[in-house]
Amino acid sequence: MAGSPWWRGAVIYQIYPRSFLDTDGDGVGDLPGIAERLDYVAGLGVDAIWISPFFKSPMADFGYDIADYRAVDPLFGTLEDFDRLLAKAHGLGLKVMIDQVLSHTSVEHAWFRESRESRDNLRADWYVWADAKPDGSPPNNWLSLFGGTAWQWEPRRGQYYLHNFLASQPDLNYHHPAVRAAILDEVRFWLERGVDGLRLDAINFCFHDPLLRDNPPKPPAERTGRGFSPDNPYAFQYHWYNNTQPENLGFLEDLRAVLDRYPGRVALGEISSEDSLATMAEYTRGHRLHMGYSFELLTEDFSAAHIRDTVSRLEAQLTEGWPCWAISNHDVERVLSRWGGARASARLANQFTALVCALRGSVCVYQGEELGLGEAQVPYEALRDPYGIAFWPNFKGRDGCRTPIPWTGEAPGAGFSRGTPWLPVPAEHRALAVAAQEADAHSALHGFRRFLHWRRTQPALCEGDIAFLDTPEPVLAFTRRLGGETVLVAFNLGDAAVEIAVPLAGALHHLDGHGLLAGSCAGGRLQLPACGSLFARVG
Numbered sequence: 410m411a412g413s414p415w416w417r418g419a420v421i422y423q424i425y426p427r428s429f430l431d432t433d434g435d436g437v438g439d440l441p442g443i444a445e446r447l448d449y450v451a452g453l454g455v456d457a458i459w460i461s462p463f464f465k466s467p468m469a470d471f472g473y474d475i476a477d478y479r480a481v482d483p484l485f486g487t488l489e490d491f492d493r494l495l496a497k498a499h500g501l502g503l504k505v506m507i508d509q510v511l512s513h514t515s516v517e518h519a520w521f522r523e524s525r526e527s528r529d530n531l532r533a534d535w536y537v538w539a540d541a542k543p544d545g546s547p548p549n550n551w552l553s554l555f556g557g558t559a560w561q562w563e564p565r566r567g568q569y570y571l572h573n574f575l576a577s578q579p580d581l582n583y584h585h586p587a588v589r590a591a592i593l594d595e596v597r598f599w600l601e602r603g604v605d606g607l608r609l610d611a612i613n614f615c616f617h618d619p620l621l622r623d624n625p626p627k628p629p630a631e632r633t634g635r636g637f638s639p640d641n642p643y644a645f646q647y648h649w650y651n652n653t654q655p656e657n658l659g660f661l662e663d664l665r666a667v668l669d670r671y672p673g674r675v676a677l678g679e680i681s682s683e684d685s686l687a688t689m690a691e692y693t694r695g696h697r698l699h700m701g702y703s704f705e706l707l708t709e710d711f712s713a714a715h716i717r718d719t720v721s722r723l724e725a726q727l728t729e730g731w732p733c734w735a736i737s738n739h740d741v742e743r744v745l746s747r748w749g750g751a752r753a754s755a756r757l758a759n760q761f762t763a764l765v766c767a768l769r770g771s772v773c774v775y776q777g778e779e780l781g782l783g784e785a786q787v788p789y790e791a792l793r794d795p796y797g798i799a800f801w802p803n804f805k806g807r808d809g810c811r812t813p814i815p816w817t818g819e820a821p822g823a824g825f826s827r828g829t830p831w832l833p834v835p836a837e838h839r840a841l842a843v844a845a846q847e848a849d850a851h852s853a854l855h856g857f858r859r860f861l862h863w864r865r866t867q868p869a870l871c872e873g874d875i876a877f878l879d880t881p882e883p884v885l886a887f888t889r890r891l892g893g894e895t896v897l898v899a900f901n902l903g904d905a906a907v908e909i910a911v912p913l914a915g916a917l918h919h920l921d922g923h924g925l926l927a928g929s930c931a932g933g934r935l936q937l938p939a940c941g942s943l944f945a946r947v948g
Contacts, residue, residue, distance in 0.1 A: 415504060416606065416675040416699065416771055417731060418871030419456035420861060423775045425739045426463050426485055427471060428813040431826035438813065438825070440486035444494040447501055449843070453779055454861030457504035459608050459677075461739060463491070467517050469577040469795065471811075473508075473610060474515035478595040495603055506606035506677065507599060511592050512614035513578045520591075521579050525563050525570070535588050537571035537580045537617055538563075550623045551651045552643045556799050559651065573614050573651060575795060583615045589660055593667050600668070606675035607668075613682050613692070616657045618650035625649065640803055653682040661697040668699075675699045677733055677771075686723045693730020700771055702733040707741045711748040713885035713902055717877045720768055724875065732770035736761060737778055743810045746784035752904055755781050756926050756940050759856035760900060763925055763942055766864055767898045769875035769889065776814055780846060781853030785812040785835045793832060808832055818842035859924030867920070867944075869896045884909055884937065888947065895947040896920070899928065901937035908936045915948035 430442030440463060450458060462472030465480040472482070481488050498505045514521055524532040539548035539560070547560035547569055553576075560569040561576040571580040581588050596607065624646040632644040661678075668674045678698045682688040685703035692698050705719040723732055737744040744761055745753045758781030766772050787808045792798050797806015812832045816824030818839035825834065846852035864870050873891035880886045883903030889896045897917060901907050910933055911917075917930040923944060928937035930945050937943060 413872060414675070414699075415456065415673065416677075419504070419771045420454070420766060420864075421457045421459050421506060421677075421733075421771060421773045422450055422453065422455040423459045423461065423738060423773055424450075425461045425776060425811060427831060428811055428825070429776060430814070430816070431822075431828065431830070434826060434828040435484070436822075436826050436828040436831045437484055439484070440481065440490040440494050444490070444497050447494070447497050447503065451501040451503055453858055454865065455503070455774070457506055457605065458498060459506040459606075459773065460508065462508045462510060467515055467577070469515070470575055471793075473510050474513075474517075474575065474578045475510050476515040476517040477519075478509075479598050492602070499603075504605035505603075506608050506675070507604050508610055509596060509599075509607045510610040511581075511596075512583075512611050513572065513574060513580045516577045516579060520581075525565050528566055528568070534585050535582055535591075537582050538566065538568045539571070539621060540568055549621045549650075550646070552624075552646060554643050555796050556641055556643065571617060571651075573611075580614070580617065582617075583660060584617075584619055584656070589663065593663065596664065596667060600671045600674060605673065606677060609676060609678045609698070611652075611681065612661075612678040612698075613657060613680050613688055614652040615660060616654035617652070618654060620650075622650045624651065641800065647683055649683065653688055658691070658697065661692060662695070665696050665698065677702065677773075679703075686719070687726060689723060689732070690726035690728070690730060694728065698730070700731045700733040702735055702773065704741070706734060706736050706765070707738065709747055711902065713880065713882050713900075716764075716885055717887075720875065721877060724769070732768075733773060734765050734768050734770050735773040735775070736765045737775040737810070738773065739775065739811055740807055741810065743775075743782055743784045744778065745781055749783070752940075753781070753783050754940075755851065755853035755856060757781075758853040759860060759925055760940050760942055762857055763860050763923070764885070764900055766860065767870055767887075767889070767944075769873065775810075779854050779857040780815075780838075780841045780843065782838055782841060784809040785833075785838060787812070787832060791833055812838065815839050815842040817844040856924050859922075863923040866922075867896065868892075869894050870898075870944075878911060878913075880909055880911075883907070884935075886911060886935075888913070897930075897943070897945045897947050899935055899937060899943040901928070901939060901941045904939045906936070906938045906941070908934060910934050913947055917945040917947060920944040920946055 426438050429438040431438050432441045463485040464475045465477035465482045466472050520532050524536045547558050551559040553559040572578050627647050676698045678701045680688050680701050680703045689701035693701050745758050749757045794806035794808045813825035813830045815838045822830050823834040823839050846854035869889040869891040873889035876888050878886040886899040925942040928941040928943035
């Protein structure tokens with residue numbers, strides 16, 4: 410791997426700052442809290458951290474509604490706190506990536522406050538404004554991801570503005586060159602400060618169709634997608650015109666040109682489109698994003714066929730770019746509940762980690778995965794997520810994956826805060842606290858560490874090519890090949906032991922040291938226990 414960019418094959422640990430560690434007792438995590446626990450993070454064996462938004466914000470969407478791209482919200486600390494965090498992370502060998510929410514701002518951003526005042530001010534066209542139809546209704550049928558129309562009436566201008574997300578998150582007008590230039594300046598501010606990478610939120614939403622054409626209806630059988638409530642009308646349309654426009658490619662090339670002036674920096678794009686895998690391939694082709702990730706493995710489908718088909722389809726299209734995979738994040742049900750259900754255990758949590766970390770690409774792991782945390786059941790009266798509140802009870806929103814990290818089970822606030830945590834810490838999470846797992850050699854935490862440290866010693870797993878084997882459910886098997894080395898990887902995703910033949914030439918030499926529940930191989934056959942995994946060198 411000598412000479413490879415640091416991010417190829419990297420494991421990136423996502424920190425949701427509100428829920429990591431609170432140092433000032435207000436019940437909300439902060440930047441000093443992240444800095445205080447960086448030794449813990451570095452010890453996990455990850456390569457980088459990705460910090461969700463900590464910028465000045467009214468917090469309507471918990472920081473994804475930015476009022477000032479260059480200011481730290483006082484809830485999280487100060488710019489000096491960030492500088493100290495960055496320096497400490499670099500001293501521990503950790504790279505630092507930050508969220509950049511470029512497609513929209515908060516209604517409290519100075520740009521929007523000026524834009525909404527009139528149709529002829531300096532920033533009048535910095536957001537997407539449109540006249541009402543003759544009957545006063547919105548300009549077209551576009552819908553917000555959070556439910557209802559994507560248009561909000563603004564009486565100051567007598568026009569509607571576009572918001573693909575909350576009404577308090579107006580979309581910027583990327584067709585205006587001054588907007589693109591201003592956003593690139595905001596990005597430069599953080600690159601100059603020393604961040605190593607950008608995680609680009611909803612990056613395919615930057616441009617809209619200037620003709621404002623209606624989105625066509627989607628047949629009921631196709632109304633599926635990550636995080637949708639069964640009654641969310643967003644799923645009723647093909648979103649052909651409100652995002653993923655061809656003009657976005659030129660902006661990505663401009664963004665990449667900025668990044669290239671800062672050696673070693675990386676851009677990772679979050680992509681959710683009608684064909685996210687095709688968009689990932691397109692957005693990472695040529696001189697655009699370094700990496701992309703989508704939501705195909707953040708769904709409830711946990712079959713070997715789904716994983717094999719998803720990765721294979723991307724590999725077939727990804728001619729130049731580099732993939733990044735995630736099975737949990739701050740927007741979806743935690744993977745141990747989503748895929749594990751009643752089978753949830755430390756053993757299964759470690760298998761899930763090994764699976765995603767064995768695929769070709771880089772990996773984003775979400776805080777708490779190392780502890781084997783399941784989805785928290787947050788009562789309605791404690792909900793904070795506007796998405797969950799709007800769609801209760803059919804869809805409970807995202808609070809269940811955002812509850813605070815339990816550091817010590819017995820302490821008030823589970824060691825997260827000396828105050829009242831912004832979301833409750835459930836009793837089952839207290840039992841999985843870091844302090845308790847440190848004392849248990851068989852815990853999910855120790856298994857997570859063992860696997861990631863072992864993975865670093867296996868170049869084929871970090872950067873090798875991938876080829877899937879034709880295996881029956883519930884077995885997922887593939888090879889990773891780098892140079893003259895080939896490693897066989899196999900997972901039993903079921904709850905009963907299996908034995909299968911593998912069509913590989915050459916002897917299989919079992920690779921140990923990863924700490925997983927291991928299978929065995931002999932005479933071209935694999936024996937895999939329930940939740941078992943196997944890594945073997947071929948030849």
